[in-house]
Amino acid sequence: VKGDVLDAQGDLPAAATHYQAALRAAQEVTSMPAPLQRELQRVQDAARQAVLEVQAAQDALQAQEAAQLAAAKRGGAGASPHHLLSPRELEIFQRIALGRRYRCIAPDNRGTGRTEAGPGPYSLEQMAIDALTVLDAEGVTSAHVLGASMGGVIAQIIGVLHPHRTRSLVLACTACRHHSWRRELLAEWAEAVRVGGMAALGDGALEWLVGPRLRKRFGVWLNLLARIVLQSPPEPFIAQIEAILDAPDELAAELATLAVPVLVITGSQDSLTPVGDAEELAERIPGARLEV
DSSP states (O other): OHHHHHHTTTOHHHHHHHHHHHHHHHHHOOOOOHHHHHHHHHHHHHHHHHHHHHHHHHHHHHHHHHHHHHHHHHOSTTOSOOOSOOHHHHTHHHHHHHTTTSOOOOOOOTTSTTSOOOSSOOOHHHHHHHHHHHHHHTTOSOEEEEEETHHHHHHHHHHHHOGGGEEEEEEESOOSSOOHHHHHHHHHHHHHHHHHOGGGSHHHHHHHHSOHHHHHHSHHHHHHHHHHHHTSOHHHHHHHHHHHHHSOTTHHHHGGGOOSOEEEEOOTTOSSSOHHHHHHHHHHSTTOEEEO
């Protein structure tokens, strides 16, 4: 039942219908062994929570679009947020789940979300310092650091260069060194956006960034997020790509110095950072755990 609810995330009424089906199933059963009763209760609770999470995500996206529309109507320089997508938008489901136990701080990198672009060029080391500056402003001396994709490299930098600020690392869909094919692909993306704006990325880039199973299950959300991407100014995207391309590979050799718990996560269908990248990370970091 929870799977049915999650599959219906683009359609809240359908999700609610699946939840109601679970309730009816419980009401129709007059007697059952205690273990099955506990399992049914667990499923009902999971379905109820899934509906709440879908509603929260839908509300957040609607608020996002309303804020963008209001800013566009106001006009003027600096009236609207920068949109490359920020952690607030991309990681809403993760923050809902993690927020039940942890205080979650999701800083926007330079040129994304509500962080000003600032003059380029950027560097990933600079973005790592930016993240630590946010922690300083929040009075946080050390944290569990989670980073995905480029953020995963930033998390590695924080862990290696600032170990006293790092309680643990979660490195998701990321890598520790360049591959020639990935360099060429990212350079092509940057050049296409430089010439044709963010719309030049098109569906071809989406196929590299999102696996087919995820596109099937979250198509509605991805379409909403794609609209935000296409409204983005190209300069921050290009600057971030150039920061990735300029990042040195020497960091990989320093991963062996990490002395905190490390979880490496990747998707089996990840094309841009394949499973081999995650396996290399886990091999280089003492005691790291790999989950595919």
